[in-house]
Amino acid sequence: MSYLNREERREHILQAAMRVALDDGFTAMTVRRIASEAGVATGQVHHHFTSGAELKSLAFIRVIRALLDVDILHEQATWHQQLHMMLGSNDERFEKYIRLWREAQILAAKDDDIKGAYILTMEMWHDETVKIIHKGCQAGEFTLADSAENIAWRLISLVCGLDGIAVLGMASLDQTAFERHLAKMITLELG
Template identity: 35%
Template sequence: MSATQVASNVKRRKPREDRRQEIIDAACTLALTEGLTAITARRVAGYVGVGFGLVTHYFSSIDELVSAAFSKVVADERTAIDERVRGLDSATDRLRATIAAYTTPTRDPLGLLWLDAWRQAADRPLLRAAVVNQMELDLVDMKATIEAGVDSGEFVLADPSSVVAMRVLALLDGQAAASAVRGALAESTLDYPAVEGLLAATAERELGLPTGALALH
């Protein structure tokens, strides 16, 4: 190999963490556009433009890569929502904005990803652990928002904050089930807006809020 070729190879070689992150990012794209089953060493390698052996070098199993991709997509969304609501004046405003972020049609790819992950978790232990971990992190954030509302006098709870937070998250998770058919719902006789209203109304009751306090405008 000539000195020029060696120099070229060194130039193209990326730091280990950068290359690993590039592989995860490619897997994230596949997960959001085609689903978790689309994540294979060959597909990811082709997307990045490397040999598939490099993918298996960084990830000992495809399940490890699937779990890493799922976790990154979900964590990125959580960070984006947190940045969006952090500056709002009240816990009620922050919760309303959080609900809006979780239920907007633009989130449907994330809702479908969650459905895919829940479905595959039974057969993929690493993915199952990732799903549980991300749900626990969501619970921590929701609990913090609710406790902030209790401290400020906005929320009055009949049950512990962790229980109420879990119930609100369960309502939001239920929205994910509609993501697969949301587009068709508008052309059917199904009253989907009524279900969205039920979500806010139930959360209001759980938090001791007046009717309409969490209504999405």
């Protein structure tokens, strides 16, 4: 590996951690595995991060930020379509991200670092949802009967609940039903 300054090396290790997280989840994110992925000694990981937990949390936050920033709709997409995509995309490219988010939710109950990162990513998701709602209102596509912040939390709660049920593999909540329920709630909340 060529010479990297401190910030570049830290970023290189963080990128390796993100790849491990997406490929194999939190349990694979050992310092040894991340160091191997980055092509550095384990001491370098410890030098740049206070703990493996810090590295896992930062990598998770960056992975979710990347997911939230993906723009897969065409420029003429309606605000309804953009909101629907932000809340419940069925694009297979995002399955690794969703799997990691589900794993973080479970780990948050027993790992304070992951819990903090999970809460932060939920707030990031909420902020992006609120932005779309506001833009949809400005465009005259949405009508608010409550604050955008409250509506966003209700929509996110619905998605989390539906996802929790869908993970159980219940035939009555397949992807089509998920999409139908989400579209109905968006219409009920925003017109």
